[in-house]
Amino acid sequence: MSPREIVYIIDVESGNLRSLQNAVERLGFEARFIKQGSDSSLLSASKLILPGVGNFGHFVRELRARGFVKPINQYISSGKPIMGICVGLQAFFKGSEESPDTEGLDYIDLQLGRFDDSDKAVPQIGWNCLKIRGFTENGKTLYNMSPDSRYYFVHSYAAIVTDKVIDDLEGKGWDLAIAKYGDQRFIASVIRDNVFATQFHPEKSGPAGLKVIKAFLQQEKVTKLATRTSLTTLSTPAGLSRRVIACLDVRTNDQGDLVVTKGDQYDVREKKEEGGDVRNLGKPVQLAEKYYKQGADEVTFLNITSFRNSPIKDQPMLEVLRQAAKTCFVPLTVGGGIKSVVDPDGTTISALDVATLYFKAGADKVSIGSDAVKAAEELIENGGKPTGKTPIETISKAYGNQAVVISVDPKRYYVKDPKSCKYRLIHTSIPGPNGEEYCYYRVTSQGGRKVHELGAWELCQACEKLGAGEVLLNCIDKDGTNSGYDFELINQVKSSVRIPVIASSGAGKPQHFVDVFRNTAADAALGAGMFHRGEYTVDEVKRYMREQGLSVRIDYD
Numbered sequence: 001m002s003p004r005e006i007v008y009i010i011d012v013e014s015g016n017l018r019s020l021q022n023a024v025e026r027l028g029f030e031a032r033f034i035k036q037g038s039d040s041s042l043l044s045a046s047k048l049i050l051p052g053v054g055n056f057g058h059f060v061r062e063l064r065a066r067g068f069v070k071p072i073n074q075y076i077s078s079g080k081p082i083m084g085i086c087v088g089l090q091a092f093f094k095g096s097e098e099s100p101d102t103e104g105l106d107y108i109d110l111q112l113g114r115f116d117d118s119d120k121a122v123p124q125i126g127w128n129c130l131k132i133r134g135f136t137e138n139g140k141t142l143y144n145m146s147p148d149s150r151y152y153f154v155h156s157y158a159a160i161v162t163d164k165v166i167d168d169l170e171g172k173g174w175d176l177a178i179a180k181y182g183d184q185r186f187i188a189s190v191i192r193d194n195v196f197a198t199q200f201h202p203e204k205s206g207p208a209g210l211k212v213i214k215a216f217l218q219q220e221k222v223t224k225l226a227t228r229t230s231l232t233t234l235s236t237p238a239g240l241s242r243r244v245i246a247c248l249d250v251r252t253n254d255q256g257d258l259v260v261t262k263g264d265q266y267d268v269r270e271k272k273e274e275g276g277d278v279r280n281l282g283k284p285v286q287l288a289e290k291y292y293k294q295g296a297d298e299v300t301f302l303n304i305t306s307f308r309n310s311p312i313k314d315q316p317m318l319e320v321l322r323q324a325a326k327t328c329f330v331p332l333t334v335g336g337g338i339k340s341v342v343d344p345d346g347t348t349i350s351a352l353d354v355a356t357l358y359f360k361a362g363a364d365k366v367s368i369g370s371d372a373v374k375a376a377e378e379l380i381e382n383g384g385k386p387t388g389k390t391p392i393e394t395i396s397k398a399y400g401n402q403a404v405v406i407s408v409d410p411k412r413y414y415v416k417d418p419k420s421c422k423y424r425l426i427h428t429s430i431p432g433p434n435g436e437e438y439c440y441y442r443v444t445s446q447g448g449r450k451v452h453e454l455g456a457w458e459l460c461q462a463c464e465k466l467g468a469g470e471v472l473l474n475c476i477d478k479d480g481t482n483s484g485y486d487f488e489l490i491n492q493v494k495s496s497v498r499i500p501v502i503a504s505s506g507a508g509k510p511q512h513f514v515d516v517f518r519n520t521a522a523d524a525a526l527g528a529g530m531f532h533r534g535e536y537t538v539d540e541v542k543r544y545m546r547e548q549g550l551s552v553r554i555d556y557d
C-alpha cells in the first residue's frame, strides 16, 4: 500500500480540530498537526490547512505568538495550496471589529464587521447557500462548492460586502462566493491563485462539505472560468434553512451500559409493572450515525446523569464523541456535567478544562444546564455585574460564544396575582387549574430535580449577557408527550434574547416541526423520542417541511 499523502493542519488550540482531521483521513490523506511556526514541516508541506474558531484577536495573536506569520507568508509565496476555514478565512483580512487592536494577515484589504442583530439572531448558526461566480461548461464550480448545496456557518463577524467591494476585490483577482444573512451579504469564500478559504465549515457540512475538502486536497479547483456572471446582479441567496436537530439523552442503565434513553417529562424509567428499568433505545454512536445519514443538521448528546459523577472519569462519553465525530460530519453538541469538578484524588478540574476535553474529542459546542442556572442567579444577585469566572464566561472567552449553549429545563408555573410576581409573565391561552390567566416558566436544574425561584426569560437574558451563544430550550411539561412544542414558552424566550433559540420537547410528528416554525421565531427544532422509537425518520420530517414550503437542507445523500 502506498503511503498516504500528508496534509498539515495548523493547530493553535482554538476549538474542535478533530472533525477536520477525521474528514481529511476519511478522504484518504494523513492529517498531522503543526503547533509552532518553527516546525520545519510547515515549509516542506505540500498542503496546508489553517482552521480557526472563536475570537479573531485571540486566533491571530496565537498565530503571531507561535511564530506562524512569517512561515505562512513564505509558504503562500511558494505557490503551494493553503486553505483557511472560518476564523482561518478571517485571518486573511486586514482586521476585525471583534478585536480592533489586532492586525490580520492583510491579504485582503477589508475590515470584518459584526452582523446586525436588530432583525436576526447573532451568531449566525446554520446552513446557508452560496452564490458563486464562474461555472465552467461542464457545470463544475470552484473547489466543488455548489450553489445547490448548503454549508454550515457559525459566526458573528463577517466580511460584509457591498456591490462596490465585490467589484473591487474581483478587480484585484479574487474569486468570491457570497452568502446572505438577513439582508446583509458577506463573503463565504475567497480564492486567488493558491489561496482558498471558506467562512463556512466544510468539515461540518455533510457530504457537500466533504466534496469541497476533497477538491482542495486533490486540487480539483476549476481555474478557467467560462461564464463570469456578475455576482452583484445574481438573485439573492435564500438564507438559512430550518435546522432539524436529533437529540440523544445518554446515561448508564442498570446493567452498566451506556444507552440512549428517553423520558416522559424527564422520567426515563419504564412503568413499575413493565420492570421499572431505564428505557434503552439504542447505542449512542450508532444512533448518531443513523441520524446523520438521515439528514440531521446537528446531533446533540446530553449526559443526563452526569451530575452524579466526575466527568473526567466519565470516559465513555468522551469516547462516544470521539467515535461519533469519525462518521458524523455535522455539528455535535455535548451537554451534562460541564462544570468545575473535583476528582476523587482531590484535584479540581475547571469547567473550561472539562469543555476542552470534549472539544478535543470532537464536540463543536458544549451545553450547560445546572451551572447556567447557578451563574444566572449569581449575576442577578451581583446586580448584573459579571465575575468573569463562570463556566459560560470562561468557555466562551476561550472558544467563542458560538461554542456555548445553555440548556434550559423550565416548568410552567401558574400565578394567581400577576402584580405580586417579579418574573416576566405570559398571558396564557391555556388557563391554570384554578382558571389562572398568567404563568411563567420556573427553571430547574439537575435534570428537573431542583426547582429555582427564577424565570426562563430572566435566566436566558442573564446567560446571554454572560456570553452564551445559543439556547436549547426544553420544556418539562411537554417532554415526551408527542403533543407538539410549547409556543408560548418559545415566543417568550425569543423575545428575551438575540442569540439563536432551539425549540425542544414535545415533537411527535412532522407537522409539529412545521407548526413550530410557523408559530414562533425558533431558529431550530429538536426531536428525540419520535426518532428513537422509529416512528419517523429525520429525512421524512425534512421532506414534509419542504412540501409545506419551509426551506430545509436536503442534499445529504
Ligand code: 1PR
Pocket (backbone or CB within 6 Å): 247, 248, 249, 262, 263, 265, 266, 267, 268, 302, 303, 304, 305, 306, 307, 335, 336, 337, 338, 367, 368, 369, 370, 371, 407, 408, 409, 445, 446, 447, 448, 474, 475, 478, 479, 480, 481, 482, 504, 505, 506, 507, 526, 527, 528, 529, 530
Ligand atoms: O445540568 O449541565 O449537567 O446538564 C444536564 C443535561 O441533561 C441538561 O441538558 C438536561 O436538559 C438534561 N437532562 C437531565 N435529566 C434529563 C431527563 O430527561 N431526566 N434530559 C435530561 C433532558 C430533554 C431534551 C429531550 C427533549 C425532546 N431531555 O433533551 O431530548 O425534551 O424530547 P421529545 O422530542 O421526545 O419530547 P447539566
